[in-house]
Amino acid sequence: xxxxxxxxxxxxxxxxxxxxxxxxLIPEPPRTSSGYRDYPDEATTRLTxxxxxxxxxxxxxxxxxxxxxxxxxxxxxxxxxxxIQQHLAEINRRMAELRKTRTALRELAQRAAETDPASCTxxxxxRIISTPNRHxxxxxxxxxxxxxxxxxx
Amino acid sequence: xxxxxxxxxxxxxxxxxxxxxxxxLIPEPPRTSSGYRDYPDEATTRLTxxxxxxxxxxxxxxxxxxxxxxxxxxxxxxxxxxxIQQHLAEINRRMAELRKTRTALRELAQRAAETDPASCTxxxxxRIISTPNRHxxxxxxxxxxxxxxxxxx
DNA sequence: TTAGACCTTCCAGTGCACTGGAAGGTCAAG
DNA sequence: CTTGACCTTCCAGTGCACTGGAAGGTCTAA
Numbered sequence: 001x002x003x004x005x006x007x008x009x010x011x012x013x014x015x016x017x018x019x020x021x022x023x024x025l026i027p028e029p030p031r032t033s034s035g036y037r038d039y040p041d042e043a044t045t046r047l048t049x050x051x052x053x054x055x056x057x058x059x060x061x062x063x064x065x066x067x068x069x070x071x072x073x074x075x076x077x078x079x080x081x082x083x084i085q086q087h088l089a090e091i092n093r094r095m096a097e098l099r100k101t102r103t104a105l106r107e108l109a110q111r112a113a114e115t116d117p118a119s120c121t122x123x124x125x126x127r128i129i130s131t132p133n134r135h136x137x138x139x140x141x142x143x144x145x146x147x148x149x150x151x152x153x
Numbered sequence: 154x155x156x157x158x159x160x161x162x163x164x165x166x167x168x169x170x171x172x173x174x175x176x177x178l179i180p181e182p183p184r185t186s187s188g189y190r191d192y193p194d195e196a197t198t199r200l201t202x203x204x205x206x207x208x209x210x211x212x213x214x215x216x217x218x219x220x221x222x223x224x225x226x227x228x229x230x231x232x233x234x235x236x237i238q239q240h241l242a243e244i245n246r247r248m249a250e251l252r253k254t255r256t257a258l259r260e261l262a263q264r265a266a267e268t269d270p271a272s273c274t275x276x277x278x279x280r281i282i283s284t285p286n287r288h289x290x291x292x293x294x295x296x297x298x299x300x301x302x303x304x305x306x
Numbered sequence: 307t308t309a310g311a312c313c314t315t316c317c318a319g320t321g322c323a324c325t326g327g328a329a330g331g332t333c334a335a336g
Numbered sequence: 337c338t339t340g341a342c343c344t345t346c347c348a349g350t351g352c353a354c355t356g357g358a359a360g361g362t363c364t365a366a
Contacts, residue, residue, distance in 0.1 A: 004342065014343085015325060023323085027296050034332055036343055040296055049257060056250035057210020060323070066254075070261055084262045091255045095248060097209035101219075102244045104202065108223055109237045143180050143193055157312065167313090168355060176353085187362055189313055213353070307366100314361065320354085331344065336337105 001039045010047040025050060025064050057094055154192045163200040178203060178217050210247055
């Protein structure tokens, strides 16, 4: 498979695929006689994994580490086991943070549901909501006063 | 509370706090007579939320949107409800991706546990594992051959 | 009153993850 | 044999999220 086809099936641009190679995320593929990159089918799986992990918020450096671990396959010394555990802990940490954010958002949805939607007829208000601080020097300080009884953590 | 204290209690550098203000993530606080920023206690909660959401993989633009929604408080028109639902969907998407990554990592841990740790005595091998492609022009193409029976998705 | 810690604005630089474009080689169809 | 799509390398630029540093004002403690 040449780079363009891989780009099509994986949804990752050719440019980005070359960049990933250069960044050590995917190994250098064999070349055709004319110098074109010639990818095996597994390449799509790998790119899919990279994109999944990335959308989940992992950096390329972290993903590179995970992939390297995975590629090593035959040499899982204690150190590698530790690394895997570290990555798992990191992922669990991130999921916890995502859950917190989701909870905050659900509370918001709750508040929104409880207020009468009919009370908003002017589209300008919504525009203000979606783009804050576009209209400076308001009279108010802007700090929301909703119950935040002293800081946690 | 002045910016330095807020930085200390929240763990977010003063520079970054000013940057968040300029970026519309936190409102402009009142100033002391000498022009120093004077933050209310809620500021720490807000910074904590920003950091949580960020560690979860949300961009500042997304977080800004969520905070703006939250600040609006009293004007939840249908449009705002939609936005909340969009953000929730996005977060669920990200959590699904995080779960996929975690599953991949757990399989890895499984493989590592099944192989004899005593088979690895040389620290060099581990060093190779943690920093791939630092040693180019190897004889192998580098593509791992482990069972990836045709691409999914 | 002066040292030192803290604050202000402004502007420039950094690292990550791409992304665009130039300049040129390859290949199948017309 | 030429057109056009595809590929190659290399280098430069972009957007995001900071981060550092200059130049200067403020405040407390010795």
